[in-house]
Amino acid sequence: MKLVAYRLLVIALVSLATNSIYAQETSLFTQYAQNKYFYNPAYAGYHGYSVAHLVYRKQWSGFDGAPETMLFSFQSPLKKTMGVGGRIFRDNTGVVSRTGAQASYAYGVNFDDNHQLHFGLSVGAMVNSIRWDILSANDQQDQALYRLNNSFVLDGAFGAFYRFKGLELSFAFPQLFNRSLREQTTTSNSVFRYINQSIAAVSYRFDLMGGDLAVTPMVLHRFGTFAIQNAGQFDINVTTEWREKFWLTFLHRTEYGNAINAGIHFKQMSFGYAYEFANNRSMIGSVSNGSHEILISYHFGRKEKGKKKKEKEVEPQDNELVAKVDSTATKDEIVSADTASVGTDSSAVAKVDEVTEPTKTDTQVFEKPEVGKKYTVSGLFFGTGSAKIDPSSTSALDNLVDFLQKNPALKIEIGGHTDNVGNATTNQTLSESRAKSVVDYLASKGISKDRIAFKGYGDKEPVATNDDEKDGRELNRRIEMKVLDNK
Numbered sequence: 001m002k003l004v005a006y007r008l009l010v011i012a013l014v015s016l017a018t019n020s021i022y023a024q025e026t027s028l029f030t031q032y033a034q035n036k037y038f039y040n041p042a043y044a045g046y047h048g049y050s051v052a053h054l055v056y057r058k059q060w061s062g063f064d065g066a067p068e069t070m071l072f073s074f075q076s077p078l079k080k081t082m083g084v085g086g087r088i089f090r091d092n093t094g095v096v097s098r099t100g101a102q103a104s105y106a107y108g109v110n111f112d113d114n115h116q117l118h119f120g121l122s123v124g125a126m127v128n129s130i131r132w133d134i135l136s137a138n139d140q141q142d143q144a145l146y147r148l149n150n151s152f153v154l155d156g157a158f159g160a161f162y163r164f165k166g167l168e169l170s171f172a173f174p175q176l177f178n179r180s181l182r183e184q185t186t187t188s189n190s191v192f193r194y195i196n197q198s199i200a201a202v203s204y205r206f207d208l209m210g211g212d213l214a215v216t217p218m219v220l221h222r223f224g225t226f227a228i229q230n231a232g233q234f235d236i237n238v239t240t241e242w243r244e245k246f247w248l249t250f251l252h253r254t255e256y257g258n259a260i261n262a263g264i265h266f267k268q269m270s271f272g273y274a275y276e277f278a279n280n281r282s283m284i285g286s287v288s289n290g291s292h293e294i295l296i297s298y299h300f301g302r303k304e305k306g307k308k309k310k311e312k313e314v315e316p317q318d319n320e321l322v323a324k325v326d327s328t329a330t331k332d333e334i335v336s337a338d339t340a341s342v343g344t345d346s347s348a349v350a351k352v353d354e355v356t357e358p359t360k361t362d363t364q365v366f367e368k369p370e371v372g373k374k375y376t377v378s379g380l381f382f383g384t385g386s387a388k389i390d391p392s393s394t395s396a397l398d399n400l401v402d403f404l405q406k407n408p409a410l411k412i413e414i415g416g417h418t419d420n421v422g423n424a425t426t427n428q429t430l431s432e433s434r435a436k437s438v439v440d441y442l443a444s445k446g447i448s449k450d451r452i453a454f455k456g457y458g459d460k461e462p463v464a465t466n467d468d469e470k471d472g473r474e475l476n477r478r479i480e481m482k483v484l485d486n487k
Contacts, residue, residue, distance in 0.1 A: 027069045027091055029057060030259050030274040031295045033218060033239045033249055037075050037085055037104075039199050040159035040172040041120030044106040045083015048420045048427075048459065050076035050300035055293065060278075062289040068092040076300075080460075081108040087122075095134060100126030100155050110460070114165050114428075122157040122176075153177070166205040166425055173198055197224035207429045210386045214241045214426065243385055244422060247272070263295065270297035301467075302421060364396065366403050366481075369410055374482045380438070387433030389441060397438070400481070401445045411485040413453045414438045419473035420459035420466045432456025438479055453484065 029038050035053050036043040052074045060066035068091070075085030085104040090097065102124030109117045128151045159172035174197055203218035216239045223232035237251035237259075249261040257279045263272030272295035364378050379396030382389060389397070404410060416431030435454040443449050459466075464475040 027057075027071065027089060028059065028067070029055065029069075030251060030276055030291070030293050031055070031249075031261050031263070031272050032220075033216070033237065033261075034247070034263065034270070034272060034295060034297070035073070036161075036170070036201075037073060037087075038071075039174060040161060040170050040201075041085065041102075041104040041122040041157050042106050042118045042159040042161050042170065042172070043083075044075045044085035044104045044120055045077035046106075046118070046424070047075070047299070047302075048077060048422065048424055049302055050074070051302075052298045052300075054296045057291065057293040059276075059291045060289075061292055066093075075104070081110060082106065083108075083120075085122075087124075092131065095131050097129045097131050098126055099129070100124055102155060102157065104157075116163045117160070118163075119160045120158070124155045126153050126155040127151070128153070163425070165428070166207070168201075168203045168205075170201045171198070172200075197222060205425050207426065207433075210383075210388055210433060211426060211430045212243050212385065214244075215239070216241070244426070249274075251276075259291075261293075265299075265302075268299050268302055270299065271295070272297075364399055369407055369483045369486055371483050371486055374415075374480050377438075377479045377481055380479050382434060382437075385430070387430065387437045389437050397441050398445070401442060401447060404442065404447050404451070407486070409485075409487055410483065411451045411453075413455055413482040413484055414442075415454070415480040415482060416456045417461060417476060417478050417480065418459050419476040420462070421473065424458060428456055428458035430456075431458050434479060 027038075032038045035051075036046070038053075038055075053072070055069070055071045055073075057069040058066075059068065069089065071087060071089040073085065073087040075083060077083050083104075083106040085106070086102065087104070088101045090099045102122040104120055104122040106118055106120035108119075111117070154177045156176035157172060157174045158176050159170065161168055161170035199220065199222055201218060201220040203216055205214055205216045207214050218235075218237050218239070220235040220237075221232050222235075233256070234254045235251055236254075237249055239247055239249040241247040245265050247261075247263050249259075251259040251261065253259065253276075257277050259274055259276035261272060261274035263270060272293075274291075274293040274295075276291040276293070278290070364375075366375055377396065377400060379393060379399075380389070381393045404412070414435045416433075416435035418427040418431050420427070432455070435456055439449065439452050439454045442452055459476070462476040463478075465472040466476060
């Protein structure tokens with residue numbers, strides 16, 4: 001009987017003077033850094049491709065009636081600035097079980113290449129039910145439980161986040177609607193209500209070693225109207241990720257304890273495990289065996305970083321096709337359209353089936369440098385996911401040096417572009433780093449930096465579809481030279 005009473009205490013928590021009874025907070029997760037859509041609908045579609053997550057969490061293992069959560073979520077970009085998502089969950093806490101589903105829509109506003117603001121809204125429903133099998137016969141006589149059983153409530157969430165380069169600020173209301181069940185009799189007017197909770201978070205992503213290593217410190221704050229109404233609860237965590245293949249997270253949760261989380265990306269799949277343990281000062285810590293959380297994800301269209309090519313691990317402008325120009329070509333045969341590499345036929349972009357390193361006869365010709373004109377610089381090679389220029393790119397870069405020396409009044413911009421696979425922040429940083437590497441090389445050959453600007457565009461200006469690799473994403477991964485001035 002004592003055990004059952006404690007289970008009920010987990011649900012009721014406290015009865016206030018207003019006769020309001022509060023239940024536990026929203027679903028708690030440890031691995032939210034891998035999918036921020038867990039707590040904020042504004043992140044629906046933010047990966048840049050579709051992804052499905054399956055999570056199982058056993059909180060306070062070994063403690064009867066402790067919370068248990070199962071969640072499935074799916075999210076996908078709808079358009080460049082929009083995303084959609086959905087989630088189905090089931091929470092068991094003590095004698096109460098709640099099952100719900102939500103659909104989400106997110107919309108983003110891109111002020112410029114570095115500033116984005118996104119909003120998200122989720123709407124759904126939730127059903128409360130009583131787990132009669134863990135109640136004694138005497139406790140099953142409580143009429144309040146019968147009124148709570150199979151109660152149906154509207155459910156929803158609202159969130160927003162702002163991104164400036166590696167900085168992210170977010171805020172979410174996981175319980176947008178007043179989820180309550182009112183019990184009204186001749187002698188009482190009591191309400192069973194879930195805690196109104198809000199979540200705020202701030203993080204900054206540091207890309208190191210040419211983007212191979214990412215370190216992201218993050219602080220997340222939960223605050224609400226009851227259990228954490230004063231100072232609230234803080235999560236302080238640091239995630240390190242190597243080439244988007246492995247991750248390791250250390251987390252400290254105030255007034256509770258610590259957690260460690262590790263995972264791996266393997267092709268389209270991701271697997272993560274988190275173990276959370278309460279400190280000795282916590283009552284839960286003295287009676288439980290810690291909390292366990294398992295994450296399984298499937299990423300639709302995700303490209304594995306570091307995947308080796310058949311011959312060597314270099315990419316022609318990250319797999320950009322090399323435009324070959326025959327040394328016998330005439331001016332009439334050379335194409336110099338915007339965003340096009342030169343070629344020997346009338347097409348805007350000269351395509352070849354296989355990548356070939358530049359030779360003496362593979363010299364790119366830049367025809368009539370007019371202000372505003374863009375040229376895709378062919379023959380550039382970088383290490384996979386890296387900003388380091390491969391030595392085989394020397395011929396292409398020296399050709400660009402020669403062009404600038406012959407046009408001393410020319411001022412240009414070197415622009416880096418990626419496809420939309422992977423993290424948008426990583427893509428932005430990689431595009432900037434690659435463009436800067438090209439500028440540094442030109443400067444080392446005597447070209448004044450006053451004549452050269454550089455800019456990273458990330459995945460924001462594709463020239464082809466990102467749905468196809470050979471005729472799409474390969475073309476979007478490129479370095480462009482844009483003529484700014486010719487006076």
